[in-house]
Amino acid sequence: MRIQSPGTPAPRIPTARTESPSVAARNTVRSPATGAPTRSQDVFEPARAQAPAAAAKGHAARNLPAEIPTGTPDYYRQRAEDFRRRNPGMEPPAYYMEYGQKYCDRFSSLGPKDLTPEGLQWRDRTLNALxxxxxxxxMEDPVGFAQLERDPEAFKKFAYDSHPDAYVDSGLYNLPVQDLMKIGTTPDIKDLLTQDGVRQVIDALGKMSPGDVVNVARESVEELVNDVKSIFPSGIKLPEIKLPHLSLPW
Structure with missing residues (x-):
């Protein structure tokens, strides 16, 4: 047994409520701004507070309209499927399947017996432009586009309004009249005799210039001559047909 000598202080026994300096240091971190010690459990509070906001942002991003490649035969079907994915229980705009996909399929089925080579090229340019x-x-306004899709009539008006520019800018009035006749009779009459359908026809005709009239006539005559040449033997030379200069009152 060790006997405590007189005048020597007794050793201090740490109690349960007293932490050694090394333990206390491990349980605290310092704020980068102030250097003041902070309990380590407080460091993760901001991350927990931001988690719901980050989750909501990710959810909103997933519900934005997806990008669909253009120039494909099933573009409108993919747009309709994308709408259903984002809006369970809701029907997509009728335009997607009842007009866009229907006429994409119908015009894509036309071949060399239906349209001239120029007409087929116009068809491909127009389908892509639409x-x-x-x-x-x-792309310009994903949130606004998603809202527009939920209003079928407003969406149809927007889509129909884009048709005249797509038709004309793709070279509609550079086609011969036989192409114009085929193109004009391909849609169902019920789709043309709606308010939006009539408006798109009027808008397209309004973009026709006097030069377009001459172009249509020229292309029609040239196509007619080519058809006639295919009937006669190659040794027979047909007279050249020239269109007179037209002075139109516009």
Whole structure:
């Protein structure tokens, strides 16, 4: 047994409520701004507070309209499927399947027996331009586009309004009249005799210039001559047909 000598202080026994300096240091961190010690459990409070906001932002991003490649035969079907994914229980705008996809399929089925080579090229440019108009609208304002999709009539008006520019800018009035006749009779009459359908026809005709009239006539005559040449033997030379100069009162 060790005997405590007189005058020597007794050793201090740490109690349960007293932490050694090394333990206390491990349980605290310092604020970068002030250097003041803070309990380590407080460091993770801001992360927990921001988690719901980050989750909501991610959810909103997933519900924005997806980008769909243009120039594809099933573009409108993919747009309709994307709408259903984002809006369970809701029907997509009728325009997607009842007009866009229907006429994409119908015009894509036309071949060399239906349209001239120029007409087929116009068809491909126009189908792509119509899809590009929708994708541009989505890209410019994804949230506004999603809201527009939920209003079928407003969406149909927007889509129909994009048609005349797509038709004309793709070279509609550079086609011969036989192409114009085929193009004009391909849609169902019920789709043309609606308010939006009549307006798009009027808008397209309003973009026709006097030069377009001459172009249509020229292309029609040239196509007629080519058809006639295919009937006669190659040794027979047909007279050259020239259109007179037209002075139109516009």
């Amino acid at each position: 899809q590009e108009a929708i994708e541009t609208k989505r």
